Amino acid sequence: MINSIALRIADFLSNYPPFSLLEKSQLLEISKSIRVIYFEQGKTIFQKDEKVHEYFYIVQKGAVDLQKASENELPETIDKCDEGDIFGLRPLFAQENYQISAIAAEECVIYAIPLKEFKPMAVQNANVGNFLIESFASNTRNPYATVNRGTLFSEEEKEIGFKRENLFDLQLIPVSKKILLVSPEMSIEKAAISMSKKRIGSVIVAENKIPLGIVTDVDFREKVVTGKVGIEEPISAIMNSPVICYSKNITLAQAQLTMMKHNINHICITKDGTPNTKVKGIVSEHDLMVSQGNNPAVLMKAIKRSSSTKGLKRIRNKILFLLEGYLKSNIPVTHISKIMFELNDATIKRVIERCLEKMDTKPPVKFAWMTLGSQGRKEQLLHTDQDNALVFEDVPEEELEATRKYFLYLSERITKRLNMIGYDFCPAEMMARNPKYCLSLTEWKEQFSEWVTESGTDEILLCQIFFDFDIAFGDVRLTNSIADHVYDILKNNRLFLNRLAAQALRNPSPLGFFRQFLVEQDGENKDFFDIKKRGLMPLTDAARLLILEHRVKNISNTAERFEKLAQLEPNNKEIYQASAYSSKALLKFRTKQGLRHKDSGRYINLEDLGKEDKIKLKRCFKTIKELQELIKLRFETAYY
Template sequence: MQNTISDRIADFLKKYPPFSYLQLEELQAFTPEITIVYKEKDSIVFERDSKPHLFFYVVHQGAIGLIRKEDGIILDICDEGDIFGLRPLMANENYRLQAKAQEETILYAIPISLFKPIVKQNMDVGSFLVESFASNTRNPYSNTHKGQLLGDSVQFNPNNTGSRLLDVQPVEFSTKITSAKPGTAIQTIAKKMSKKGIGAMLIEKDGLPVGIITDKDFRNKVVTGIVPITAKAKVVMSSPVITYPTNLTITQAQMAMMKSGISHLVLTQDGTPNTKAIGILSKHDIMLSLGNNPSVLVKATRRCKHVDELAPIKKGVMNLLKGYLEQNIPMSLTSKIISELNDACTKQVIRLSLKQMDTPPPVDFAWLAMGSQGRSEQLLHTDQDNALLFASVSEAQMKVTRDYFLRLAKLITKGLHEIGYAFCPADMMASNPKWCLSIDEFKRATSKWITNPGPDEVLLSAIFFDYNIVYGNKELTDDLSSHIFATVAHYPMFLTHLASGALQNPSPSGFFRKFLLEQDGAHKDFFDLKRRALMPLIDAARVLILSHQVKGISNTWQRYEKLALLEPNNAELYLSCSYASKALLKFRTRQGLLHNDSGRYISLEKLNKEERMKLKRTFSSIKDIQEVLAVRFMTSIVR
């Protein structure tokens, strides 16, 4: 007899992560063991420091507050579909917070003994719990808790990335399937293939794939006279058809073709011939996907003789980025590879621009990427932020030298615009004389910002101080960096102003964790992911790393990882900020690719439960790091 209550529980859980990653049959296997718990308002589910129950909980209706008992502060509110009380069970430790019903609440108590094997076996479930863990800990992005979650740590080996990434890089395939029935004349099929310019024809019966005819079949069976041209498709086709799921990687596709000695794979809904065909994958498709491999793209970049030849390579970089996100490659590795490819394109634009100049550069120079590109965090096509730094020259040579580099900078910024990098609306580009300066001029400018830090100077510092050399003489940038750090050391009050500026970004959430949306303008009722979530973390990392006089690290999460080493007492917070900054950048990148924009403004209505949950999990890290800035740099004295 069917257990209707158990079925209703399974149907409910299936709507929410991480249960949504499981098949309904998998859920139904353990839902009969789930207990339904009713809690009146203000009743306690568990107390702090108490031993963990044999269950963790999912909120069916109502709300559960996770409370820091010493001061009664509600650190988290778990509502419909949220999980709580799981981490202590996985980590074998007592509860760290009190769980209290904020209203009448119905809970599902799930036995940990049934769920733990699922976490171990299902990568998607484990990844979700690592990334957005709704447990009784204030900081779900804690590196310590993340490590304790599964009892195992999965490491991604960054060595030999060229071949390693082929193991995870998805292959693009054609979804435009041309099919015929087994009784169709092969002459008809040949004419249709020729007209459409395709190399394979899928043979289907009752909507399911039963065979495939390729150019090779015509050459080997028909042209040789083995099979007459009047024969039917079922005589010539290769059958049974070899099928695979759609999430094949390049390596898997290559191995499948080599194993069976074929040139086409049929991709179906479940990877078997028993479901509808989704696409056909050819050797040509694999070659195109190989063309999006990082090492291949870098070589192709260096071979470009004209700027317009770089545009399709940039498209290949975007395809690579999409694939890495789909395969859940660690953000640190994804960012590193995409940033190096972006830098390779910029370098080639500079080389091609230099060739257009009448003479070689009069003195050494360095091209600086600023902002997100300087931090190696520019994954999408955003606008340009760059500067050109050249060696000192005499007063008599200054005008001629500056004119040369301004002409060069205009060629470079124009070339970058042509391949997809929009001009900076604020004109913070090397083609602007304000950002095309000698080393001495940049030293004077940065000294002014540091010693007289008004709002404009703080804003300029926040953008410029994330610079990274892309092309040219590194000694020039090293000299400038040494000057900046020495000046900051003599004027520590600048850090207070910089910290105060970092606290100007509005809070991401209001009372009870509600998202704070834009109130007016073109993006009214949208969530500003950049200003409310990413920038507070980026700005805080910049201030803190400057205060420690650490040179050569501009990437946000690398700054936090360095800070964790420098301040062991705050390592937990810094590592959580590192993790949160990567999670937010991944989220923004996915949204940007999905909507073909910068990913900055998010419509919450278009986010599912899992996406909203993951986004909210970063907010506690933002709040905590801003509290550190306010206290450490006494920002109240400059407000």
């Protein structure tokens, strides 16, 4: 007689590794000996120091908390297991007492699998054995641990076929520590003598080792030798400021792109890659190898030389081809994002330059073009909607509307050409061609003050978008002034941060009852999973909120924000590192989906995903719940 219960158990197990690696006959055989156990919420499955059971466990429905005692002896959840997750295996193999406790987090059905039946199959099947060694080598199978991360999203460089030394554009550039720091008051003559003695081609102007500006041989030739500035003047009179800074992990491609984009031949290396920390070294054009063949530097040159919108569109297609190649080679998404940002940024800059060339008159005042959203956060890999804004210098009131009219016309031409290249128009018209987002410096400051003061739902949503701006073209002093104003009005403004926190929690964990994916219930994307809304946005909103609370400037990338938070809050290091990993993992997954289906990758048909992919996604989403719990405790969100 056919055992229908065993068949149902085998059918369930066949969807999850390592059971999916067994033969059907083996799976059915082991299913006959499995116990089906029901646990009410809060019931204990096993306790710390308890003698190991004869079984290990897999969650069939519900969820299980794995807990350890904290320093004050209170239980602390260190991991969560949901459908398809195995727990209690390592101590069983090691024949040692349980080091943690397993508690039913909700009503759940657990399959108890006898080791004596399973172990011979694991020993005989090399794939099963390898899986167990790699995936369950710890007590907890902690998703925060690097060794337990799924290879689908791996940031590690251990994938077959990927060797950094074989990829010119992703090699880390050697950083020279032979640097000369001088005070802004030092005379040009003394600085030049010091450079000559050290036989170096640049000098960094700094205070307390914080870079203020840089002077190179070119500056001496063009500003001093020509007689424009006297040698008795302070070195600050000829320095280039602000300094373009990066951290020591800058790649050859990134260095080349940065130098070409900014028309510079030196990059300053600081501790965290911003001008706010001490100088650690310098990279010069001399340090770069001459690029050969088809790589990002070649594409950057093509962008800068392009003389038509059609030409830029062709280059954009090549950039997507490059992106696809990087993903297929399992290159870390951190490197991919940086290179794609530089190419996207250069494309936008070239479009603006060409539009300015075609204008009948020059701009009446200085201005800056700001990119918002994913491009502002340096996370735009695929073609997405264009979100942008424009700020121009203050002018007398009688000239304001005429000045705005000029920049609105310019913005109309720019956004139209960006659309032709592949950047769709923003459905909400959040673009510089909209008079609401083409403002003078004072108007922008008043606008931010109004958003922060009123703090309604619409204002909070706009703040979340505009707090992630980045300058793509123009006078950086304008955008810096806006940034300074934003941080001034946020100082000690706990009420606004609490409201921002409430908005950051509007998208809860993307897993529903029994840990199933929450999909769209209606509309054209019905039954599809929205990875942006339910996966990426909760992480992005949380990172923005927490970095604003710490008043940290110049870091807009979500993963980099979490990495900075891990430094600032060592007690929350694990959850922030997990959040940084999850943000990169989900971005990479969305990008792969977008390239596969030739769209934005936002909406995913879960039927197209294998069980393993779903499991790995779920483990990323566990981090979101942990992070949102942290925000709930820290901010007074209950009132909003």
